[in-house]
Amino acid sequence: MMRVLTITILILISTAVFAIKNEQHTSTSLTKAVTITTNLHFTGKYCTECHLKTPVEGEDTLLKFGGNFNQLCWCHIATPGEYIHPVDIEPSEDKKVRIPEDLPLQNGKMSCLTCHNIYMQCQNNFEYQMSNKRFLRGFPYAHRTDLCFRCHDEKKYKMLDPHNQLDENGNIVVKKCLYCHVEKPDENSATYSSTKLHFKMVNFVGSLQALCERCHGKHNHPANVNHLLKPSFEILAMIKASERKLGAVFPLAKNGKITCATCHNPHEKGVIPDSNPASTGAGKNKRARLSVAKELCFACHDLDQM
Numbered sequence: 001m002m003r004v005l006t007i008t009i010l011i012l013i014s015t016a017v018f019a020i021k022n023e024q025h026t027s028t029s030l031t032k033a034v035t036i037t038t039n040l041h042f043t044g045k046y047c048t049e050c051h052l053k054t055p056v057e058g059e060d061t062l063l064k065f066g067g068n069f070n071q072l073c074w075c076h077i078a079t080p081g082e083y084i085h086p087v088d089i090e091p092s093e094d095k096k097v098r099i100p101e102d103l104p105l106q107n108g109k110m111s112c113l114t115c116h117n118i119y120m121q122c123q124n125n126f127e128y129q130m131s132n133k134r135f136l137r138g139f140p141y142a143h144r145t146d147l148c149f150r151c152h153d154e155k156k157y158k159m160l161d162p163h164n165q166l167d168e169n170g171n172i173v174v175k176k177c178l179y180c181h182v183e184k185p186d187e188n189s190a191t192y193s194s195t196k197l198h199f200k201m202v203n204f205v206g207s208l209q210a211l212c213e214r215c216h217g218k219h220n221h222p223a224n225v226n227h228l229l230k231p232s233f234e235i236l237a238m239i240k241a242s243e244r245k246l247g248a249v250f251p252l253a254k255n256g257k258i259t260c261a262t263c264h265n266p267h268e269k270g271v272i273p274d275s276n277p278a279s280t281g282a283g284k285n286k287r288a289r290l291s292v293a294k295e296l297c298f299a300c301h302d303l304d305q306m
């Protein structure tokens with residue numbers, strides 16, 4: 001009787017010790033053996049970095065951390081908020097109907113596995129590794145954005161629209177300013193026009209025209225005429241007179257030439273205070289500083305000569 005009890009106790013102790021050892025093994029392998037620079041994908045090894053036990057295909061995936069990708073993909077989530085795509089969110093109604101079946105959600109939410117076929121990298125498969133290093137679902141795509149447009153409406157897609165500068169609460173989205181400005185200008189005091197009694201000049205990340213052309217391509221307009229030139233003295237005088245008369249601005253490039261922003265206001269309405277003439281045209285049709293049909297041309301051109 002006594003013997004049986006001793007054996008039982010011994011067994012219990014040894015399993016407990018084994019469990020502790022096991023626990024230690026996993027935690028040391030996470031912090032020591034595998035570091036942020038280890039590429040454990042497509043190796044056919046390191047199964048227990050992500051799985052509690054090696055799973056069987058088609059059965060429970062036995063993922064560690066309850067399958068939480070923030071913890072599983074800890075090498076990549078080291079800088080939260082930096083990743084290109086939001087996860088852990090439930091798609092809006094209009095996305096829900098668009099999301100194709102081969103881009104699965106996880107518990108109804110966007111997840112790493114929605115776009116990445118993670119099981120693909122569980123295998124030691126050189127061919128997959130070479131052809132589809134990021135194990136993206138539906139690979140290959142001619143353009144990276146082709147994947148995006150499987151869920152996002154290409155036309156409605158405003159993510160890269162640097163002119164959408166305010167969030168739902170009307171607050172400035174600083175990141176948007178940095179598409180064009182070196183640092184976020186103070187909307188109340190920074191200025192482009194040196195004649196104003198403000199102190200801080202706005203700075204740009206490059207030539208303004210090149211900046212606009214990066215997304216919009218080259219333009220030969222309006223009226224199919226190249227307007228990106230230095231205005232004559234007469235037109236310059238006309239521009240100055242119009243600015244005074246209409247309370248608008250027609251900013252020229254630093255080299256004195258007409259540039260895209262001379263006619264278009266790149267800012268969303270509400271960024272530049274309405275009391276500042278530089279706000280004219282913000283959010284208007286074609287982002288034109290003045291109504292295209294009625295006023296814009298006449299800010300520079302004499303009615304008689306047109």
Ligand code: HEC
Pocket residue numbers: 040041043044045046047048049050051054055056057058059061063072113117118119121122123
């Ligand atoms: C980097 C983390 C990681 C590593 C390393 C890893 N796996 Fe996985 N594995 C996952 C994830 C995450 C899933 C779940 C994927 C899903 O649900 O789409 C998974 C799924 C699986 C599945 C289930 C596939 C299915 O659909 O039935 C098997 C089997 C599997 N892994 C085996 C392995 C084996 C064997 C190894 C080691 C050679 C390994 N994994 C290494 C993360 C990993």
Ligand code: HEC
Pocket residue numbers: 069073076077083085086087110111112113114115116134136144147
């Ligand atoms: C909406 C689809 C989508 C989701 C969701 C997604 N990814 Fe990606 N992931 C991509 C695309 C597209 C690439 C870029 C592939 C390329 O450029 O070759 C990528 C690339 C990566 C890379 C390669 C390094 C890099 O930044 O280019 C890592 C690492 C990565 N993803 C991890 C994750 C993790 C972790 C999650 C979950 C938090 C996740 N991904 C969620 C689409 C997605």
Ligand code: HEC
Pocket residue numbers: 084085086089090091092093095099100103110114115144145147148149150151152159
């Ligand atoms: C599987 C579908 C899917 C794919 C593929 C996808 N997205 Fe998304 N994306 C979503 C969902 C869902 C949201 C959350 C907002 C919503 O539901 O409308 C979202 C939101 C975003 C947002 C946040 C702003 C917004 O529109 O709410 C950005 C930025 C974004 N996606 C960029 C991308 C990029 C870039 C790619 C391609 C690399 C991509 N998406 C691919 C489904 C997808």
Ligand code: HEC
Pocket residue numbers: 162163165172173174176177178179180181184185186187188189190191192193202208251261265266267271272276278
């Ligand atoms: C697409 C490019 C672009 C983006 C994005 C952009 N700006 Fe500008 N910004 C310009 C250009 C061009 C000018 C000079 C012409 C003008 O005044 O509109 C300018 C001028 C300004 C001025 C000076 C106005 C004046 O009185 O002369 C302020 C202030 C300003 N920007 C603030 C911002 C803020 C804040 C953001 C972010 C919400 C932002 N900008 C985003 C292109 C941009």
Ligand code: HEC
Pocket residue numbers: 158160161162163179180208211212213214215216260261264265266285286287288
């Ligand atoms: C990062 C890319 C990007 C940059 C840089 C950029 N834009 Fe845009 N712009 C867009 C997008 C996206 C839209 C919205 C597309 C749409 O819905 O027509 C847009 C819309 C416009 C429109 C309105 C077009 C229409 O049909 O109503 C004008 C005008 C314009 N931008 C001028 C400019 C000027 C001027 C600059 C430089 C100061 C500039 N953009 C810089 C991406 C950009």
Ligand code: HEC
Pocket residue numbers: 209212213216217218219221222223227228258259260261262263264286288292296
């Ligand atoms: C002299 C004024 C003027 C200048 C300079 C100017 N635009 Fe325009 N832009 C207009 C007018 C007016 C329209 C609307 C009618 C038209 O398309 O001719 C327009 C239309 C647009 C549109 C709407 C889409 C389209 O093609 O109809 C975009 C985008 C645009 N301009 C971008 C630019 C960019 C980028 C530059 C600089 C390379 C630029 N504009 C220079 C006056 C101007």
Ligand code: HEC
Pocket residue numbers: 222223225227229230231232235239250258262263292296297298299300301
């Ligand atoms: C910011 C000033 C400015 C605006 C606004 C402007 N233009 Fe011009 N336009 C010029 C300059 C400068 C020239 C070059 C010829 C010159 O110096 O007389 C020019 C040339 C032209 C020409 C060629 C004819 C000629 O005299 O050489 C036409 C046509 C024209 N513009 C039409 C338009 C139309 C239509 C609009 C309105 C949609 C418009 N412009 C808006 C400044 C402007």
